[in-house]
Amino acid sequence: MNKKIGFVAFLLFAYITLSKNLFAQSKTAMAIYNGQVAHAATSQVNDGQVTVNATGFSKSIADAKLNALQSAFYNVLFRGIPGSQYSAPLITDEASKINDPAVQELLDKGFNSFVTNSVIVEEDKKTRKVDGVKGYQCTLQITINVEGLRKHLEQKNVIRKFGF
Amino acid sequence: MKKTCFLFSFFLSFFSAFAQNSSTNSGGQVVTAQPTIMVIPFTKEGEDMRTVLEADPVKRIVITKVKEAFDKRGFTTYDFVSKLKAAKEQNLLTSTNQSDIKSQLVTFAGADIYVEVDVNPKKDGIYNGIDLILTGNETSTGNALSNKVGNSGTFQTDDYGVLATKAIDKISVEFLETMQAKFTDMVENGRDILINFSFAQGSTVNGETEIASAGLPFSDVIDEWISKNAYKNNYHLQGTVGSSIIYDRVRIPLKDQATKQNYSANKFALEIFKYLKSIGLSPSKDIKGNTIFITIK
Numbered sequence: 001m002n003k004k005i006g007f008v009a010f011l012l013f014a015y016i017t018l019s020k021n022l023f024a025q026s027k028t029a030m031a032i033y034n035g036q037v038a039h040a041a042t043s044q045v046n047d048g049q050v051t052v053n054a055t056g057f058s059k060s061i062a063d064a065k066l067n068a069l070q071s072a073f074y075n076v077l078f079r080g081i082p083g084s085q086y087s088a089p090l091i092t093d094e095a096s097k098i099n100d101p102a103v104q105e106l107l108d109k110g111f112n113s114f115v116t117n118s119v120i121v122e123e124d125k126k127t128r129k130v131d132g133v134k135g136y137q138c139t140l141q142i143t144i145n146v147e148g149l150r151k152h153l154e155q156k157n158v159i160r161k162f163g164f
Numbered sequence: 165m166k167k168t169c170f171l172f173s174f175f176l177s178f179f180s181a182f183a184q185n186s187s188t189n190s191g192g193q194v195v196t197a198q199p200t201i202m203v204i205p206f207t208k209e210g211e212d213m214r215t216v217l218e219a220d221p222v223k224r225i226v227i228t229k230v231k232e233a234f235d236k237r238g239f240t241t242y243d244f245v246s247k248l249k250a251a252k253e254q255n256l257l258t259s260t261n262q263s264d265i266k267s268q269l270v271t272f273a274g275a276d277i278y279v280e281v282d283v284n285p286k287k288d289g290i291y292n293g294i295d296l297i298l299t300g301n302e303t304s305t306g307n308a309l310s311n312k313v314g315n316s317g318t319f320q321t322d323d324y325g326v327l328a329t330k331a332i333d334k335i336s337v338e339f340l341e342t343m344q345a346k347f348t349d350m351v352e353n354g355r356d357i358l359i360n361f362s363f364a365q366g367s368t369v370n371g372e373t374e375i376a377s378a379g380l381p382f383s384d385v386i387d388e389w390i391s392k393n394a395y396k397n398n399y400h401l402q403g404t405v406g407s408s409i410i411y412d413r414v415r416i417p418l419k420d421q422a423t424k425q426n427y428s429a430n431k432f433a434l435e436i437f438k439y440l441k442s443i444g445l446s447p448s449k450d451i452k453g454n455t456i457f458i459t460i461k
Contacts, residue, residue: 046333046336046337087338088345160348160351162239163198164198164350
């Protein structure tokens with residue numbers, strides 16, 4: 001009897017742990033690029049850069065900053081930045097390119113070499129009682145080297161060079 | 165023995181004629197042929213293009229900045245001034261009408277695409293600015309590939325060169341992105357060519373002549389062929405102009421679908437030529453850029 005109870009308890013524990021991990025992964029995948037991103041400033045010269053304000057949210061402040069950066073790059077790659085010279089996305093076919101190893105590497109942490117400036121605009125702790133969510137929200141002003149990013153994507157054969 | 169040697173030599177010489185030149189053998193590698201682009205100034209009626217450019221440094225700055233935008237994307241454009249000079253030296257520009265000269269020059273240069281730059285300075289009291297109109301069009305079909313209007317804003321300065329730079333910097337990236345989106349469509353769905361079927365003076369054939377092997381008028385026979393051979397069945401019949409049958413838009417792929425080699429209007433023209441000969445007609449073909457002229461004798 002004790003063995004049976006122990007076995008059932010083990011199965012229950014394994015199920016809870018496994019489903020929690022799966023849920024956490026899928027939630028992370030959905031949440032990772034959904035930060036708000038808006039064009040912040042227009043450079044006085046055509047220097048191949050764009051500056052955006054990007055907001056990230058996560059359980060820790062460090063992860064919230066990461067979320068903001070990833071959202072900024074996701075938008076430059078797949079959405080474009082309205083109001084800037086880069087209103088068209090660098091990659092037009094998201095469905096076929098989102099899982100490209102070069103793109104995944106870029107969105108993971110490979111974007112750092114294309115950030116020329118990053119400044120914290122706002123940091124905010126959110127509580128469930130007041131805000132309905134618990135965690136940290138962080139808004140960064142990020143300047144991205146878009147032309148460098150474009151050349152990188154061309155070299156990795158994610159996008160074509162200009163022309164056919 | 166003599167017969168064998170003769171046959172051997174014959175087949176050897178036959179295949180040698182089509183053998184790959186070892187000096188240019190790339191081992192099967194194919195580099196996609198790129199479109200050729202020329203940047204030209206907009207000129208009004210009565211203005212000479214070269215004179216306008218030589219007299220106006222602002223136009224020269226804008227044209228150079230547009231070419232620089234292409235250079236930054238790793239794309240080489242044709243130099244307008246060099247082509248104009250070469251065309252004049254060869255007495256190829258036969259008209260005094262500037263619109264004709266422009267199209268003659270673009271055709272002579274062999275540019276698939278021309279980007280026209282229209283610079284308009286404006287004055288508002290002590291403030292100056294520049295309005296810029298950029299248009300990119302396919303030479304053969306007239307298809308608009310990209311259009312952008314930019315302005316520098318107004319400043320208290322007489323330096324129109326700086327104002328021109330401000331204006332072009334605001335729009336060059338988006339202009340090229342729009343053009344690239346059209347190129348992507350061409351890569352996926354083929355590019356447009358124009359085909360003009362006409363009949364030689366004294367020809368016994370016209371659009372209504374029944375072609376014996378098909379039992380249909382020539383115009384229907386050719387329409388069926390175009391329908392089957394246009395890439396993804398994408399074509400448009402402009403209609404009959406005089407005695408000419410004009411297809412103003414026929415899509416052909418950038419690559420031969422069987423061999424994956426570059427595919428051109430020239431190769432498509434050859435297919436038309438071979439087909440017309442197979443149905444007992446006497447065609448001749450002439451290709452100017454992406455325009456095919458087929459004349460039935």
